[in-house]
Amino acid sequence: MSRAKCIMVQGTMSGAGKSLLCAALCRIFAQDGLRAVPFKSQNMALNSFVTKDGLEMGRAQVVQAQAAGVEPDVRMNPILLKPSSDVGSQVIVNGEVRGQMKASEYFRTKRQLVPDILKAYDSLAEEADVIVIEGAGSPAEINLKSEDIVNMGLAEMVDAPVLLVGDIDRGGVFAQLYGTVELLEEKERRRIKGLVINKFRGDVEILRPGLSMLEEKTHLPVVGVVPYLKVDIEDEDSLSQRLEMRDGKKPLDAAIIRLPHLSNFTDFMPLEQHPLLGVRYVSNAHELGAPDLILLPGTKNTVDDLLWLRQCGLETALLKLAAKGTPVLGVCGGYQMLGQTLDDPTGSESGRQQTLRGLGLLPTRTVFSEQKRRAQVKATVAAAPFAGAELEGYEIHTGVTEAEGEPFAHYSGGGREGCVQGNVFGTYLHGLFDTGTLTEALAGWLCRRKGIDPSDAALIPMEEYRRQQFDILADGVRGALDMDAVYAAMGMERR
Missing domain, CATH: 3.40.50.880 (Class I glutamine amidotransferase (GATase) domain)
Known part of the structure; x- marks a missing residue:
């Protein structure tokens, strides 16, 4: 098998929708007959999972693996940080605990983990057709860029084309995307193959003037305006709207x-x-x-x-x-x-x-x-x-x-x-x-x-329910994203 192609999804901020867009792409590629696998070099989350071989990884990549129809593998998330305080985390590398580190200590030493990241990625690349890579936070965190191993730093290591995603639901999406692009170095800008506006509600025609100006100012194409999709898929713990649920409104x-x-x-x-x-x-x-x-x-x-x-x-x-x-x-x-x-x-x-x-x-x-x-x-x-x-x-x-x-x-x-x-x-x-x-x-x-009579309660098995939700997600993203452009960015023809 030839080495896998890849596409990387980076965001203008945490919560821009990177995880779900990666899950959608994993599902789309799988539907197109490709063996797709997710990858995130470094995840920070308290939601974790244990693989069949007893190793620990972040649940975001587990969800993406499920969307792709493949078994979760710790190589998909070689570094997991589990915050244990405001200034420190448990550091997990290749599924095993390395110990507790303060943020400052981890920042100084994380480049030492690059060999672990590349070994995991290269191993996956020998087995897959496509690797869908998720970034973390924003690539324009200029105080962190020098030691970056998860955004543009990783994109350079594995030569990944990038889609940059902004969240319009929070407002200010044009400033998000333009500001992020402007703060990047020229070689980093060249990696971006398209801009994506996520979580849009309403008539996309109203956006057209803004899209044209954004393309003119950034010299990058807008390859999709993804609607606010009502799908029920596991989300990252720190920003989950589930945690705001206050009233069940059921018997x-x-x-x-x-x-x-x-x-x-x-x-x-x-x-x-x-x-x-x-x-x-x-x-x-x-x-x-x-x-x-x-x-x-x-x-x-x-x-x-x-x-x-x-x-x-x-x-x-x-x-x-x-x-x-x-x-x-x-x-x-x-x-x-x-x-x-x-x-x-x-x-x-x-x-x-x-x-x-x-x-x-x-x-x-x-x-x-x-x-x-x-x-x-x-x-x-x-x-x-x-x-x-x-x-x-x-x-x-x-x-x-x-x-x-x-x-x-x-x-x-x-x-x-x-x-x-x-x-x-x-x-x-x-x-x-x-x-x-x-x-x-x-x-x-x-x-x-x-x-209460429980006899009328029909329950869909969770595995089937997840499949339904992945298909709804994939259909919504496929309809909104220029998949020809995505395939072209990876050097592939659309299937």
């Missing part, structure tokens, strides 16, 4: 605690598809109200987020509801919080040696260490209301939890997983709702508790 009310270091909120996306189950995120006790279910999600910093729960009054409100019988489900870090104690003997989780009182709702004790468990798993739920539900998910956590109560599930290879006490459930399994069996069992149980 059943599920409240997810929006922890400060919330991670893998995508675990709960399948619940949103259930016709009877409303999902909302809450940040304080007033917003919590009296839901039918409380969900305590994963977090990159379990100890700090437990202290936040305690300080903001959510712990007291949650415990009062649990005492009255309101079901509580904790996932990963949320599961750890539900226990009796959280012990950090070396300071690996919280930065200092301490033992913390948990919420006391489960008979468990968690001891943190540097070692991280990463594994894809299959399990069968043992908890009485949902017994028999088949799960396929993954674990990604530090800390070992000893449980004295009933297990939440049993691994397919044997052994207990999680813990249950009364109406309180804890599990380490991310992706636990993806198969749909637990979603249906949970919704049915909540319906019966509330006197």
Whole structure:
């Protein structure tokens, strides 16, 4: 096989829509009969995934791989930064933790990771027809350009043509695109093969004068005006509109605690598809109200987020509801919080040696260490209301939890997983709702508790739902983007 062609999507800012446009291109190329794979040299996100070989990568590239119809591979995201504070992150290289670094330290040393980036990219290029590369933030961050390994710096390393995307929904898109182009060096400008205006609402004819002036001033063609597409696809954690959901407006009310270091909120996306189950995120006790279910999600910093729960009054409100019988489900870090104690003997989780009182709702004790468990798993739920539900998910956590109560599930290879006490459930399994069996069992149980008939609720399997959404996304982008120009930029003819 000849070496893969590539196209790179860069943006004028974070949230311009790079991730979804890359997913759309992956889907389009796959529909055109090409083996497409995504690539992002460095991702910063708390949403991560464990591959089949037990390695950790950012979920944005997992979504793009799913859109392309290929198995997620850690080579698609060789560097993952998981923020653990305002000034530091856990640095993950080739799926393995390298350690904690302050931003200044990482900035000084990140060029040393170029060989890892190129090895991953070159390996993919030997197996694929097309690589769809995603940039990060903006290529015009002039204070960061000297050490860039994710935008124009990467484009030069792999000789990638670039599409530059601006978000018109936020306003100022012409200034975004023109200003970004002007701040680039001439050799960088030559890499840009087209400008894309994203998230447009309305009549595109109204834009024509502006498009003509933009092309005149930048000397670059506008190759697409992509409409604001109503698709339901996983998004990056820091800017997700999902986290602003406040009112489910359905018969059943599920409240997810929006922890400060919330991670893998995508675990709960399948619940949103259930016709009877409303999902909302809450940040304080007033917003919590009296839901039918409380969900305590994963977090990159379990100890700090437990202290936040305690300080903001959510712990007291949650415990009062649990005492009255309101079901509580904790996932990963949320599961750890539900226990009796959280012990950090070396300071690996919280930065200092301490033992913390948990919420006391489960008979468990968690001891943190540097070692991280990463594994894809299959399990069968043992908890009485949902017994028999088949799960396929993954674990990604530090800390070992000893449980004295009933297990939440049993691994397919044997052994207990999680813990249950009364109406309180804890599990380490991310992706636990993806198969749909637990979603249906949970919704049915909540319906019966509330006197609602669950029989009319038709649930689309999550895998099928994702395929539908990818096709809607691809159709919308294909109709708006000059795909002939995209293929030409890669040195290919449109299929």
